[in-house]
Amino acid sequence: MKRRTFLQLTAGAALVGTGAFGIPAARAAGKDIVYLTPGLDLPFWRYLSKGVESVAKAKGYGFQALDSRNSPQTQLQNAQDAIAKGVAGIVISPTDSSTAPSVLTLAARAGIPVVIGDIGTNSGDYAAFIISNNYEGAKGVGEALATALKAKGWDGGSVGLVTISQARKNGQARTKGFRDGLAAGGWTGKEAGLQQMQAYTADETFKFTQDMLTANPDMRGLFVQTDQPAIGALRAIKAARRSDDILVAAFDGIPEFVDLLKSKQIVASGMQQPYLMGQKSGEALVTALGGGKVEKEVSVPILVVTSDNIDKELPTVKETVFANEMG
Known part of the structure; x- marks a missing residue:
């Protein structure tokens, strides 16, 4: 009798712990956002990463950036590791557009929303795509x-x-x-x-x-x-x-x-404005995690900075491009 009751409770818990998108309870409760990046040795990706991190931490999520070192195999392994740990969501800047679908497929199977921050994908499902023109x-x-x-x-x-x-x-x-x-x-x-x-x-x-x-x-x-x-x-x-x-x-x-x-x-x-792109990527992911409506594609303007207009553009550049690294 006790065993039957235990099994019934377990089954009930499984039903309650699975959301509308089939996300297992442990994953639905995840409080970490992971950013899969082509290579943190390039300043652009570091600035974008800081933008995602700023939103994640402001919204109470943990954050980790996983460096793919421009390798599709490393990118896929990083994705597998993140999914296995039950992260709440993923922002990815793919190593190239042809390697993104494999990551998107894995995340979709696990019920983990993905936002693409730059580069793009040849196919696959994602919550939002943040891109520059x-x-x-x-x-x-x-x-x-x-x-x-x-x-x-x-x-x-x-x-x-x-x-x-x-x-x-x-x-x-x-x-x-x-x-x-x-x-x-x-x-x-x-x-x-x-x-x-x-x-x-x-x-x-x-x-x-x-x-x-x-x-x-x-x-x-x-x-x-x-x-x-x-x-x-x-x-x-x-x-x-x-x-x-x-x-x-x-x-x-x-x-x-x-x-x-x-x-x-x-x-x-x-x-491009990578810090701003990272912020918009993080915001789109947090909105998706909360069940809100997310714009499928968001275009962030590019600043054409020249020798003639650098002084005028510099305040904006310091904030949205360099992630406030300049004094």
Whole structure:
């Protein structure tokens, strides 16, 4: 009799402890938010992580960032570990758009909501997607570089691209936007080639830039599609003694860019607002966890910061781009 009563109580508890989305009681009660990031060695992802963390902690959740080290296998293992621990929710910036669906499938099976913070996915279910308008941001950079090249009388020279992975939807958008921006700005030269980053380091971009300079003596411009690697490009240009005849444009932003923009070593950078993106990702996830209505896609503006407008844009940049790391 006692055993029958125990079994009945257990079954009842199981029914009560399973929510409308089939989330097991232990997971539904989870109080941790996990951020799966491509690589915390890149400042952009650190700033986005801080944005997610600020919301998670303000709303009473624990927080942990798990570094995928630009490896799809590590990303999947991190996702499996987070799900096994019964986290409340996941924010993911995928290693690329083709690797996101496997994580989304695992989370959906476990009833754990996921918000995608940048990059995007080729398929799968998620609560919300927080994205920058990479096309428009890169188009603005292309137009700014074209204007600067024409002012120098260099609009007939070649321009090289060092890009993020073109398997990422945001990478595809940046490349198309930049090319369209050059054309809209009246640039008439040729392209000096395109190199895709794999390690996302300054040393990698240093080598890419060296190779482009050697192969293209007429190169007058270079677009580097993320922040820290742009420093490697500047080093390579300086080592080749080409600092006076190459204009560099970048994407995203780190505190070092402020002086580089003011000195015109970088003429323009399309700065996403990663801290703000992280905050919006965290807010969307917390709303989803509370059963609230979440906007499926949220676009965060990109600031096209140039040597001419850096002083005006700097207060906003310090807060939403650099996560208040600058004094």
